[in-house]
Amino acid sequence: MGERAHRPTVKEVAQRAGVSPMTVSRTLSGGLNVKPDVQQRVLAAVAELGYHRNENARSIRPGHSSGLIGVAITNIANPYYSTFALGVEEEVALAGRRILLGNTSEDVTRETELVGDFLGRRVDGLIVVPAGTASDHLAHSQSQGVPVVLASRRIDGLAADSVVLADDDGAHRGTIALIDRGHTRIGYLGNSISIFTGERRHAGFVRALEERGIPLDSRLVATDQQTVDQAREAMRALLRAKNPPTAVFCANNRNAIGALKEISTQLSTGLRGAADFPEIMSFDDFELAELSPVPISVIDHDPRELGRTAARLLLDRLDGDARDAAPRAIELPVSLRVGVR
Amino acid sequence: MGERAHRPTVKEVAQRAGVSPMTVSRTLSGGLNVKPDVQQRVLAAVAELGYHRNENARSIRPGHSSGLIGVAITNIANPYYSTFALGVEEEVALAGRRILLGNTSEDVTRETELVGDFLGRRVDGLIVVPAGTASDHLAHSQSQGVPVVLASRRIDGLAADSVVLADDDGAHRGTIALIDRGHTRIGYLGNSISIFTGERRHAGFVRALEERGIPLDSRLVATDQQTVDQAREAMRALLRAKNPPTAVFCANNRNAIGALKEISTQLSTGLRGAADFPEIMSFDDFELAELSPVPISVIDHDPRELGRTAARLLLDRLDGDARDAAPRAIELPVSLRVGVR
């Protein structure tokens, strides 16, 4: 297996076709100024040898690029981010490019290493869901002519293109909807306030309460759940409170899913009925939300489109006419779907 | 932004440190035979210039490799595959390598293009969830010394390492469990029989029925659903049957989720109760399975471990002592969890 570990080169193709390497190169680059019959011979040799141009060798030549886009994501196993990655891949593939994917696990150190590695591999650009607020590594990338697009989260002080969701607006509308449904004790489950989306969604939530003159009860607010299990535990605590919430705002799918799991578990004891549990508002739609035992509403958006948009911002800057444009900040709208169940 | 689009080279670092490029190279490769104080100067210059070794240039030198692993997946947005990808990424990163990710959308043509592109980028190896039974492009990769690991699905006639799940055994045990629970009319929702997993899971299902002397009613078998929506429609058809099944075996998460969505929709009309719907057996666990309105059991396994195993098979062949080993076929066990809900 893999005994004959040989990768043919231009020279060998040239020899086999009885031409010079340049003729091979020209043929493979469109065949300009190469006689048709010669092209035939070259292509035949290519096929026979199973030749593939060495893109790495090509990319070191002046003017050529690697055709690689570095993508750093915090958690590829989260459906939100994997769908995002799909969008990026699709759009980037249309431009004949490929993605180098790295998972940061919300770890800035890892993100920094990853970016360094990507630069070493001469990526044409970077699409990053930043794990924190550190931006030196990204500014550094830009300073070397490798543009950066931030997705889902922005970083203060970094002049880079970005696509994010209408976090504040969505959270605000979702919370208002809960209030309009008569709730005054509303819990909050979210990711850390130190994270861009966490901060903005929390702000939208708080703003809605203030507008409606509902006092914020900090005992009903939990903001450091990154995983479903953590969210579940936080939900358990909320439900144990002396005066538990009648509705819970969940700032992302991890938290909404954790909340539902906890409700489901408690329901299965049979001690209480579904009506005894708070209804849910989830920022992020997710599969099977409609199976919720309690009423659930969703602040919906399209992570795939988020990925496509991020890719387009980058490609425009690379190939299009946005090369020297000022940083563009896009905010994708979200839509509120009340009573998914 | 990106005005000063300059990537420093060894030469510039060398100049700045007052040494030759070779000394820089040596320093960066561990510093063997370079005086400590000279190393200091070099590293200082590297830091000041923000230099990153050009991996593409390095990789064209004899003996050097790209450190890239090509990963071709059928649908990265499917949580099963995205978790698989996470496992691959993690394991590969431990070996200092990076993944080039491509989505095939179950399209063999796209897969072939992708593999060609990967070879052009001089990947060290390939991890593929094959979209079909075509193997020429993969055999070709092997013939050029680029090993291939098949994941989740094998290809007849291709001598390559592989990790798959115990599809037949899992489906068999799941079906037997349904029969033991008293079911004799069991529906089947699956992906195409022409797909490796589809064929094997279907076979396990059929085998169980045969063993227990239950006749196979082909009107209860639907095997071409690739998406949740298709699965939903197929489920609707099953439920409309004159003599509908009392249990449905779902060969993967797409089909199980589609089935549950359909049940959920029909329940919401209030015309029938949960007891009127078949119980579910799902090959693949998935988030919120426990919210199912009908009893559900799960044939569980670990896609992340599948990814890790695929990566390890490949790395062993690249770096380890499996370089010339015969193809290794691993089958990961699955576990049956009856009555998740």
Added chain:
DNA sequence: CTGTTAGCGCTTTCAA
């Protein structure tokens, strides 16, 4: 229309 030369960034000789 085709080939020769030169050099991209790097590192393995080989010499000092």
Added chain:
DNA sequence: TTGAAAGCGCTAACAG
């Protein structure tokens, strides 16, 4: 311990 030369695979630029 350091450097000079040479060449990896490829393709602009310049002949012819």
